[in-house]
Amino acid sequence: MLAIRPLAEPERLDVLVLPVRPIDPAAGGDASAELVPAAVTPPDGTTEEAAALVPAARLSGRAGEITTQLRPGLSPGRLVLLGVGDGGESSWRAAGAVLARSAVDETHITIALPAEVPPAVIRGLTEGLLLASYRFRLTDADGPPALGSVDLLVADPAAHEDTIATARTTAAMTRFARDLTNTPSSVKTPQWFADQVTTAAADLPGLRLTVRGPAELAAEGFGGILAVGGGSASGPRLLEMEWHPADARTHVVLIGKGITFDTGGISIKPVPAMKLMRKDMAGAAAVVAATLGAAALRLPVRVTTLTPLAENMVSGSAFRPGDVIRHYGGTTSETTNSDAEGRLVLADALTYAVRQLRPDLIVDLATLTGANAVALGKRTAALYSENDDLAADVLAAVEAAGEAAWRMPLHSDYVEYLGSEIADLYSAPTQGAGSVTAALYLREFTGDLRDRWLHLDMSAPSWADGDQAELSRGATGWGVRSLLRWLAAVD
Numbered sequence: 001m002l003a004i005r006p007l008a009e010p011e012r013l014d015v016l017v018l019p020v021r022p023i024d025p026a027a028g029g030d031a032s033a034e035l036v037p038a039a040v041t042p043p044d045g046t047t048e049e050a051a052a053l054v055p056a057a058r059l060s061g062r063a064g065e066i067t068t069q070l071r072p073g074l075s076p077g078r079l080v081l082l083g084v085g086d087g088g089e090s091s092w093r094a095a096g097a098v099l100a101r102s103a104v105d106e107t108h109i110t111i112a113l114p115a116e117v118p119p120a121v122i123r124g125l126t127e128g129l130l131l132a133s134y135r136f137r138l139t140d141a142d143g144p145p146a147l148g149s150v151d152l153l154v155a156d157p158a159a160h161e162d163t164i165a166t167a168r169t170t171a172a173m174t175r176f177a178r179d180l181t182n183t184p185s186s187v188k189t190p191q192w193f194a195d196q197v198t199t200a201a202a203d204l205p206g207l208r209l210t211v212r213g214p215a216e217l218a219a220e221g222f223g224g225i226l227a228v229g230g231g232s233a234s235g236p237r238l239l240e241m242e243w244h245p246a247d248a249r250t251h252v253v254l255i256g257k258g259i260t261f262d263t264g265g266i267s268i269k270p271v272p273a274m275k276l277m278r279k280d281m282a283g284a285a286a287v288v289a290a291t292l293g294a295a296a297l298r299l300p301v302r303v304t305t306l307t308p309l310a311e312n313m314v315s316g317s318a319f320r321p322g323d324v325i326r327h328y329g330g331t332t333s334e335t336t337n338s339d340a341e342g343r344l345v346l347a348d349a350l351t352y353a354v355r356q357l358r359p360d361l362i363v364d365l366a367t368l369t370g371a372n373a374v375a376l377g378k379r380t381a382a383l384y385s386e387n388d389d390l391a392a393d394v395l396a397a398v399e400a401a402g403e404a405a406w407r408m409p410l411h412s413d414y415v416e417y418l419g420s421e422i423a424d425l426y427s428a429p430t431q432g433a434g435s436v437t438a439a440l441y442l443r444e445f446t447g448d449l450r451d452r453w454l455h456l457d458m459s460a461p462s463w464a465d466g467d468q469a470e471l472s473r474g475a476t477g478w479g480v481r482s483l484l485r486w487l488a489a490v491d
């Protein structure tokens with residue numbers, strides 16, 4: 001990962017980046033943008049040269065606007081003017097992302113930060129740089145040249161070390177979630193996923209892990225996970241991971257859908273819908289990455305994370321449409337569509353959390369329905385909770401992290417669609433509002449912790465079709481940044 005360090009004196013000046021901001025039109029005058037005064041005076045002449053470029057290049061200063069001036073034979077050899085908009089965290093995140101992409105043929109850059117540099121600026125910039133420079137590649141060939149190091153010129157480097165470390169951990173965990181999600185399903189068996197998390201956790205003191213295989217799952221009655229995983233040559237697992245610091249006051253359970261590939265099962269998906277179903281464990285990837293992050297940052301909150309892991313395949317041992325499944329705890333589901341598999345594994349995990357773990361709060365993340373994108377488009381998760389405070393706290397964390405979610409209704413009128421003649425519940429209502437009815441189904445498994453539960457259907461924002469700001473094409477790691485913000489604020 002790209003090295004980022006704060007410095008009070010420039011060491012190498014290959015490329016010098018100077019921030020530019022819009023001028024408030026109310027201030028009068030003709031200019032629409034100006035250089036942001038730097039904390040550390042740039043080399044002789046560069047400020048004047050850059051100041052003249054701002055009007056000449058008709059810069060507006062909007063976040064992510066970028067202009068490069070070549071200076072052959074001089075030092076620095078390039079001056080880069082970077083728009084930082086309103087100077088807030090999200091503007092700096094966007095600016096950092098653009099910079100990371102535009103500087104890929106440079107190995108080293110120096111950014112002259114403003115004199116007043118709050119932690120949010122450092123955090124946004126660092127996350128933007130580290131997240132946008134992410135690439136997933138499985139090849140022996142050399143990749144394109146990548147930016148290797150960034151120096152941040154600031155007045156007091158020591159004051160920013162902690163902020164940079166937090167942003168680095170957040171970005172590293174987001175990149176870990178992206179790696180897990182991008183990995184092809186031929187590699188990514190349920191056991192492989194558990195192994196990756198076990199290896200990552202070994203570097204972090206204080207994490208406890210348990211992996212249940214088919215025999216343990218059968219002995220304890222995890223019928224949803226066993227049914228969904230029954231058609232695969234790579235059997236299901238339930239990963240349980242706990243971060244339990246001595247100073248914790250709140251116990252949070254995180255649950256993530258971990259379908260390592262979703263063919264739809266016997267109710268098989270058509271080709272276009274199946275194409276990206278290796279990402280159907282993005283919820284599991286996000287919750288394990290956030291938990292590793294909580295341990296790395298030593299957040300004072302107890303977190304128990306459950307990821308039911310299974311591959312939804314088509315085979316002679318696959319569960320069938322119309323089968324009745326007995327979940328952990330005894331509730332039964334009629335499964336008329338084997339493609340509604342995520343909720344079946346989540347149901348087991350939710351009941352286990354409610355009955356055995358008795359947490360204060362439960363949050364689940366799942367690539368649960370295609371209807372998420374129908375309702376909210378490609379970038380926004382659907383959030384469900386009956387607890388207004390919990391919903392507000394999570395929405396605030398999502399916003400601060402630069403991700404997006406929208407609260408959706410748990411319409412009681414639609415509960416009737418969950419009625420089955422032969423089982424307690426019907427898992428796949430065919431009426432509309434697919435994301436809402438999936439959430440209502442999950443709610444049935446929250447028992448007496450119903451108002452302590454929050455569900456995020458993040459199937460849409462778990463993937464980016466192309467590079468966009470800090471997201472690189474492919475898995476986005478959606479939720480890692482939001483969960484870490486929320487966990488840091490929970491009390």
Ligand code: BES
Nearest residue numbers: 280337339340367368369370371428459
């Ligand atoms: N994994 C899919 C949901 C999904 C779709 C995620 C597109 C990401 C992109 C899920 O298991 C599924 O197949 N859901 C069905 C539910 C239906 C059968 C009730 C769906 O959304 O069509």
Ligand code: MN
Nearest residue numbers: 262339340341
């Ligand atoms: Mn499915």
Ligand code: ZN
Nearest residue numbers: 259262280342
């Ligand atoms: Zn699925």
